[in-house]
Amino acid sequence: MKRLVYVIFISIFMTSCGGPNEYEQVHENIIKLDSYCYEMEFCVISNKNENMYKIRVTANAEDGYMVEILEPENIKRIVTRYNKDKTEQENTSIQDKITLVDTEKFDYNILMLSNFKKVYMQQDKIEINKQKDGTYKVEISIPNGNYYFNKQEIIFDGQDKQPIIMNVYNEDGQKTIEGKVCKDNQR
Template structure:
């Protein structure tokens, strides 16, 4: 009888141990997260997101909330959600023109898109630069993958983009310029 209980106890402990070990969460490697991200971004044709942008200045920092819209190959739109005094204003980049709309005075201004490459705030721009860039720096932590690329040109203030990818969701969490 004692042997039966001992065997039963060992069997139960073995089952519990196997379930805990076998059903544990998989930790993704840097390479797996990177490959999943590459596959995911190659299929993106458009996206919309809310972006919190912190502009760091000499005297003070300013935080803006934007609604970003991107459609391949060259449509970018920023709509200001915050601060209140700029709320509702939009900037649309459509190929060779830029449309600036101010709903407070019901005015739209059309400008030539002289610097056609400067859409640094958009993940769509990161994707375009990433696809054309030969040098990509990867750094992984337990929770995220950091992808760093150079921005084409010789602007000392805008020379690299860093995108942080969540290891679990494989989605971008943050971008630094």
């Protein structure tokens, strides 16, 4: 009898000491979203039309983050740099720069994965759901959101557990931003 109890105890101990499961891997990748570089194609959906954009985002925990617009052509090469005390927007094609000192209104930018991580860490309860296609979905409520920006979800790849899709929903549950994160993200 002692041997059976000992075997059960060792079995439980060994299974609990295994490597991280797939949900923990998604969680760990969210925790690492302070420093990264990626390109994102996204569509802003309104009741009248849809507008397509392509941006490059570079983030560093110490330096803040930078968003460069790559498409559409008419606003290409507008670069916005966010850091703790100011926000700069530069049109690199005409060498024009605007600096904003009061950056409180930019506290939550829905296109920044680091902001998603910040809110994720503040939530009391977060669910990581495995989808039928093998991907993982994490959904949060946007802090100080409005009618158009109420909930945000990120879909993580089933293999490497990296972000691949970012969607934003309005209060009625309709998609207002649909984004695809290109696989070139580096940390």
